[in-house]
Amino acid sequence: MRIGLPGAETLKGGSLKALVVTVLLSVFMFQLLRTVGLRAFSMASETYMSGTHSAAFVTCPNDTVAKDLARGIVERKLAACVNIIPAIKSVYEWQGKIEEDNEVLLMIKTRSSKVPALAEYVRSNHPYEVAEVISLPIDQGNPPYLKWIGEVVPE
Known part of the structure; x- marks a missing residue:
């Protein structure tokens, strides 16, 4: 059993393009979440007891x-x-x-x-x-x- 990404030879033309686009979007989204989203997430995850x-x-x-x-x-x-x-x-x-x-x-x-x-x-x-x-x-x-x-x- 092989785990990981399929080799380029096993992907057909459209599948290879879709994989490349998915990987690029994932990298872009991770950077976006790192700079903006994770900060907003950490603010939202903090808890505060009203009236403290x-x-x-x-x-x-x-x-x-x-x-x-x-x-x-x-x-x-x-x-x-x-x-x-x-x-x-x-x-x-x-x-x-x-x-x-x-x-x-x-x-x-x-x-x-x-x-x-x-x-x-x-x-x-x-x-x-x-x-x-x-x-x-x-x-x-x-x-x-x-x-x-x-x-x-x-x-």
């Missing part, structure tokens, strides 16, 4: 406070990333009056288990009497990004 990570939000009075808090949060591994979003306008009620202020927003990506420690850090280092710290669980996202958050922020 959270996006937290903190408002700050200015850019200096925002940068100081963001740096402290990341240095202490309370979050993997903090985005500083400038120039927001906040309208809120405080001590019976409607207030309007320019603020800076921090968008913080972390593990949900770190939110209490994050809130404590913000309360201890924020100039507001009552600092905003709210968080929302992340239901879905880009698996490699979510994996990165988990790698940067320890349990």
Whole structure:
């Protein structure tokens, strides 16, 4: 019994062409899958438990406070990333009056288990009497990004 590809002498004209085309397409498809498809496949095969990570939000009075808090949060591994979003306008009620202020927003990506420690850090280092710290669980996202958050922020 012979295993492998048939010899050219056993193939008739059309069969040889079909074999060559099949082999060439296979090589091309393998390269395509290697460069594009396997990456997409590996992203899809990663698993993520909904709510494991959270996006937290903190408002700050200015850019200096925002940068100081963001740096402290990341240095202490309370979050993997903090985005500083400038120039927001906040309208809120405080001590019976409607207030309007320019603020800076921090968008913080972390593990949900770190939110209490994050809130404590913000309360201890924020100039507001009552600092905003709210968080929302992340239901879905880009698996490699979510994996990165988990790698940067320890349990």
